[in-house]
């Protein structure tokens with residue numbers, strides 16, 4: 001595409017020929033192709049401006065940055081390359097990407113999900129519900145990028161909410177694959193970093209809020225405000241009013257709003273009551289406009305009924321009727337790693353669940369205990385690359401809620417795993433309890449939990465490692481709970497006597 005730098009209002013000055021061929025956008029000099037536009041971004045470890053020379057040498061035709069001195073100096077040195085100066089690099093990346101990909105966000109229905117817990121789950125429920133009702137819906141989030149039909153392999157890995165240039169490339173791909181809608185997780189960090197700037201969401205969903213990501217936002221007020229901003233760029237919304245931020249949104253949101261609640265007396269538009277959990281799923285009463293409907297759903301637990309209400313509200317916003325929606329709720333697909341039950345090994349129920357906040361862990365423990373079981377073994381973890389203040393709260397939440405607790409580490413990052421485990425341990429009232437164990441790696445933790453288990457037990461493997469790797473000192477070390485479980489039971493089958501000693 002021919003780009004005219006002089007036509008963008010966000011470019012405050014340009015240097016050299018303003019008209020250039022651009023074939024690709026990147027914010028990483030190592031991924032530059034011929035005629036890429038390179039955006040210089042400031043990161044945690046480095047500053048993109050320091051890599052602009054490499055970008056030019058790798059074939060970039062356009063360089064955009066905020067540092068006037070560096071941009072002017074480079075423009076003089078590389079007259080064949082065009083340079084643009086902007087005030088806000090991230091806003092510029094978003095606007096440039098929307099233009100470059102020809103406004104793909106306007107060609108597809110966009111649904112954004114925010115909230116501390118439940119984004120991935122709600123996105124999966126919305127995708128499954130809308131697609132089953134004939135609205136072909138793709139999804140973007142922690143579990144990957146999907147069209148209504150299949151996974152799209154885009155980059156080796158993208159964050160929960162991709163950077164703006166990646167996001168619009170994905171929207172464009174979904175439009176090419178004839179998807180009607182896309183549901184995406186919108187993290188507070190992404191909103192703050194303007195990855196979704198310029199998008200007018202057809203629907204924004206709020207699940208719930210509790211303390212999280214203080215390692216980034218520093219205060220809860222800033223975390224909450226980041227999330228609230230999503231609703232300033234949405235036409236319709238679905239909001240959980242059993243939650244404080246949800247109630248604030250009712251005051252602030254000016255578009256078409258559907259409220260949800262599990263409280264019969266809340267006055268919400270969508271109410272679920274009389275939830276009955278069984279091994280097959282959850283049955284509940286759905287109350288809409290004073291009328292009751294009996295819903296048979298495949299989802300597990302009360303918190304997932306809340307997530308389901310968000311999906312139902314979204315379907316209503318998108319023109320579907322309750323008589324189309326209710327019958328498909330028994331076939332809703334659960335996302336991987338969220339209440340993922342593995343049952344084929346030795347009469348145990350092993351549940352892998354991404355609970356990595358105190359609220360999520362608490363909800364999970366409450367629901368898991370409803371399953372018939374002898375002993376409940378729960379593995380919890382401190383996540384090294386996240387807020388250290390959260391770690392003791394995970395211990396405080398789990399204490400007394402399981403017959404045995406294994407404390408381990410997820411993604412130690414640059415930290416000593418022992419320090420992470422010690423930090424989690426400070427949250428127990430009685431850390432010397434004989435039923436609390438520790439493990440310095442997630443693999444060892446999983447093995448310890450399995451080795452303690454017997455037929456009829458429920459084993460909960462919680463926390464954040466479901467994406468195939470442990471981050472250790474900047475390296476991604478492959479990891480899979482499922483493989484560890486499979487190998488363990490294969491060995492058990494062979495030896496018939498593994499014993500706990502094996503994994504010490």
Ligand SMILES: CC(=O)N[C@H]1[C@@H](OP(=O)(O)OP(=O)(O)OC[C@H]2O[C@@H](n3ccc(=O)[nH]c3=O)[C@H](O)[C@@H]2O)O[C@H](CO)[C@@H](O)[C@@H]1O[C@H](C)C(=O)N[C@@H](C)C(=O)N[C@H](CCC(=O)O)C(=O)O
Pocket residue numbers: 027028029030040041042043044045046047048051142158159160161162163187188189190
């Ligand atoms: C920790 C963090 O904020 N990382 C972000 C940061 O990366 P970084 O700090 O490592 O980047 P850096 O190494 O300092 O480099 C700065 C810039 O120079 C560029 N660079 C660097 C080296 C080089 O040789 N050439 C070059 O061009 C980098 O591509 C980058 O644009 O800058 C990058 C470019 O803007 C971001 O993509 C990256 O987000 C990463 C992917 C990330 O995972 N961020 C986390 C914090 C995040 O966004 N998480 C949320 C929350 C998820 C949830 O709640 O589940 C999410 O949405 O995923």
Ligand SMILES: Nc1ncnc2c1ncn2[C@@H]1O[C@H](COP(=O)(O)OP(=O)(O)OP(=O)(O)O)[C@@H](O)[C@H]1O
Pocket residue numbers: 115116117118119120121122142160185207208303304306307337338339353354355356359360361363364
């Ligand atoms: N509505 C909810 N309320 C409380 N806890 C929930 C809710 N939905 C899911 N959870 C719990 O939180 C865990 C994470 O859920 P999910 O992955 O959907 O959240 P998320 O917001 O996408 O998290 P992340 O952005 O970190 O991936 C689940 O495995 C479950 O234990």
